[in-house]
Amino acid sequence: MTRALLVVDVQNDFCEGGSLAVVGGAAVAGAISEHVRSTGYAHVVATRDHHVDPGGHFAEQPDYLDTWPPHCVVGTGGAELHPSLDRGPIEAVFDKGEYAAAYSGFEGRADGVGLADWLRGRGVGAVDVAGIATDHCVRATALDAVAAGFATRVLLHLTAGVAEASTDAALDQLRAAGVELEGTVHRP
Numbered sequence: 001m002t003r004a005l006l007v008v009d010v011q012n013d014f015c016e017g018g019s020l021a022v023v024g025g026a027a028v029a030g031a032i033s034e035h036v037r038s039t040g041y042a043h044v045v046a047t048r049d050h051h052v053d054p055g056g057h058f059a060e061q062p063d064y065l066d067t068w069p070p071h072c073v074v075g076t077g078g079a080e081l082h083p084s085l086d087r088g089p090i091e092a093v094f095d096k097g098e099y100a101a102a103y104s105g106f107e108g109r110a111d112g113v114g115l116a117d118w119l120r121g122r123g124v125g126a127v128d129v130a131g132i133a134t135d136h137c138v139r140a141t142a143l144d145a146v147a148a149g150f151a152t153r154v155l156l157h158l159t160a161g162v163a164e165a166s167t168d169a170a171l172d173q174l175r176a177a178g179v180e181l182e183g184t185v186h187r188p
Helices: 025-038 115-121 134-147 164-177
Strands: 002-008 043-049 092-096 124-132 151-160 180-182
Touching: 002 025, 002 134, 025 124, 025 151, 043 115, 043 134, 092 115, 115 124, 124 134, 134 151, 134 164, 164 180
Parallel strands: 002 043, 002 124, 043 092, 124 151, 151 180
Antiparallel strands: none
């Protein structure tokens, strides 16, 4: 079965020094690059928060559940992929969330094509998911992958979680959905 790696939201704003930093984000960027060099994936793609005006997703007083401080705004360095992430193997970047909240990479598009269609068009039947944050966009992407019929595995050692409680809840949800979990997540 053809397997692809989905690199979820490894962006400057989600790494140390960013506007919505996750502890361990920069280390995850470097670890994903090392993993890709040592593993033979048929395809490697990335997803990216890419906000123009996401409406109520941004808030002056965010609740960190449904509303957040501004992050990954198009045209800023925060929206760019982290410099420790090797872009060479990445075939396509799927942007999401331009005008609304978007957590799953399957909400993104690259050159007008959705992620599920892009993967199916290349005969991909299985995906590994890595990136930031375990308890938000990684979780949503993995859940959508398994719902779309892809054999789905989350490489936890290549993810970073925001908070212990929400990360634990996400792992329970992923297990219940039939997502294979491998390794241990980086925790704050």
